Amino acid sequence: MKAWELEKCIDEFGTEIYRFCLKLCMDKTNAEDLYQQTFLKALESDMELNWEQNPKALFFSFSYHLWKSEQRKNARRFAIAPCVNLDGTNEDLLHSGENMEENVVRQEMTAEINRIIENLPEKIRIPLTLYYLFEQSVDEIAKAIKKPSGTVKSRLFKGRGLIKKRLEELGYGKQEL
Secondary structure (H helix, E strand, O other), X not given: OOHHHHXXXXXXXXXXXXXXXXXXXXXXXXXXXXXXXXXXXXXXXXXXXXXXXXXXXXXXXXXXXXXXXXXXXXXXXXXXXOOOOOOOOOOOOOOOOOOHHHHHHHHHHHHHHHHHHHHOOHHHHHHHHHHHHOOOOHHHHHHHHOOOHXXXXXXXXXXHHHHHHHHHHOOOOOOOO
């Protein structure tokens, strides 16, 4: 890939790739590393960028596969010598609104949904994140994670069901008007 193409990609959708890296890693430092590795891998590749076929999906795919590789490496290391991550900071979500009570309830619900999603299995969490946060199509997600589109649809359905079930267990959605 040429440097000017990469620069154009960073300008156009670099922020979305960074947010995806942040959602994958759930740690700012690791997300920054993954973000840089993603664009470095693209620069080092000798592939031609086709602007007709959504190049953003290609970068999501690079990020996902680099992250997955790092996860495998960390799992092997953890099996040999376990370690603990002491930095538990998460991305803060801010909402503005007129009614403070509604704001607090919305923030609590958003935080709870984020906790639920973070605890979902990776195979369900990744498609949900790509579909709802980054508005990728089912076909683009299937291409990024190298699974059939039917599998992606199934994982999205199962993920929505798990989130709904957990929220109902916590008492959300049971109020009748």
